[in-house]
Amino acid sequence: MIQIKDLNFGYSKKPLLFKNLNLNLSQGHIYGLLGKNGAGKSTLLHNLTGLAYPQSGHCIVNGNISADRSVALLEDMYFIPEEIYVPSVTAARFVKNTGSFYPNFSEEQFYAYLSEFDVPRESVLDKLSFGQQKKVMIAFGLATNTSLLVMDEPTNGLDIPSKVQFRKIIASVLTEERCIIISTHQVRDLDSLIDTLVVLHDREIVVNQLLDVISEKLYFTTLEADDNQPVLYQEESMRGKNAIIANTNELYSKVDMELLFNAVISNNQPLINLLNTKTI
Template sequence: MTFGYGKKPLFKDFDLTLEPGAIHGLLGLNGAGKTSLLKIAAGALRPTVGRVEAFGRDPAARGAASLADVAFVPEDPWFPALKPAAWVDRVAVFRPAFDRPRFEVLVDELGLDADKPVSKFSYGQRKKFALAAAIASGARLLLLDEPTNGLDIPSKTQFRRVLASAVGPDRIVVVSTHQVRDLENLIDPIVIVDKGQVAFAVSAAELDSRLRVERLSTLAGRPVVYAERDAVGWTALLAAGPGDESGGVDMELVFNASIAAPERLRAALAGEALSEFNPESPEAGMGGLS
């Protein structure tokens, strides 16, 4: 599909298929179009060319079944001056599969006040309320835009636990985030969007089999994909060799590599030999991108 604002295309010939049963991480620089992509998937925006399908339906057609099957949580959700139960009474009419008991459990688990109007909740509380509502909605497509923004550390722990419970064999969960480390143990696979295209779509298993992270004092002679320097040395993303043990991959380092050194990352993921790493080259990566 193709989409843009005015005459400037944001996505051109964009093609992506997501399978149920996973939390898909949607990553990209600011302005890459992550929020627009979620809105297109939700049917709030329509492609200028092509179409989007969610479980065989076009969400932009705004049919009742399609609307009930999609739950989009924006970065800054708004709610009316209603208590949680009254809000559910209004919304459940349009969502036949809404699970009220599950919703009540989630509200309690997230530490929200069921006797307080949602409009009086703090920013972080509204985000947790929106997550509870989306999970309990019965929607098979959950779209979450920067869900951990505004959450303190204990709330992020709650969020991760609750989000993990949302995964099911018939449900697709998509999380757009720039706070990769908040969610790196949950999102799998990851989709990295850059320059209007899917730059990378890769599973955690593929990353673990092809890449590894090491702290190094020198990069000479090592199969470096990308490296970031600090006061005492380098944190390096390396191409894994035969017999190398997987020690887990830093998702933020992978994302930074996808922006600063995309060709080296593609080569490593394809199992190809890497050229000599030049730490002075901007393409190779000389520091963190966030």
């Protein structure tokens, strides 16, 4: 569905942010895009959605080059940026003005999502709080039923109950024909939501793996302070050592994405190499 090939991009008078970056994403998955602040997550999404133009290389979505911004691309893709703008209209008027640009838009679904998010449908959008505005845009994006839905820091501005509702709704809308990409620096907000982890670090994609595959290769556990067994990465905690070890015994553990992310951005090459080793 998505192919990013040999992408080179940089801002004027600055070093390249991406150099020969490659990434392939498929339908039927919810991807979590992680990276340090300044790593270029938003810029990568802008290239993917045709809002930024690479110096060389291509971003291709369903056979369409993103930079061309063709109708075929735009009517089947929806992007929710971190900073949103809403007009001074009601939700109903916004739907009348904008919904027709998306062939599969469902007004019924839109109002159902608004209800689940506890947003009054008669509210004027620019009079809502930032969190409520964000929920309106998420509801609209979901109701477009585009094959690609891209969200940059969607949980910024949401309170804890709304984040729980967000995870519940997103998990319910994934189909085999849809690809959802969520970029965030709040790793915990993706817990139990995504099925594939993508990490952007040092101008390249260093991890692009299903969580199930990660759990086959790595074991996440808490060790006693005096436990000296070999670990790939560890952090001290009140209970001992939160650790990642090679899963040589084929045990199951839930992937601790925050711990794994910290390990990856510390340039833990043995762990990264193990993650990227192809399974037979």
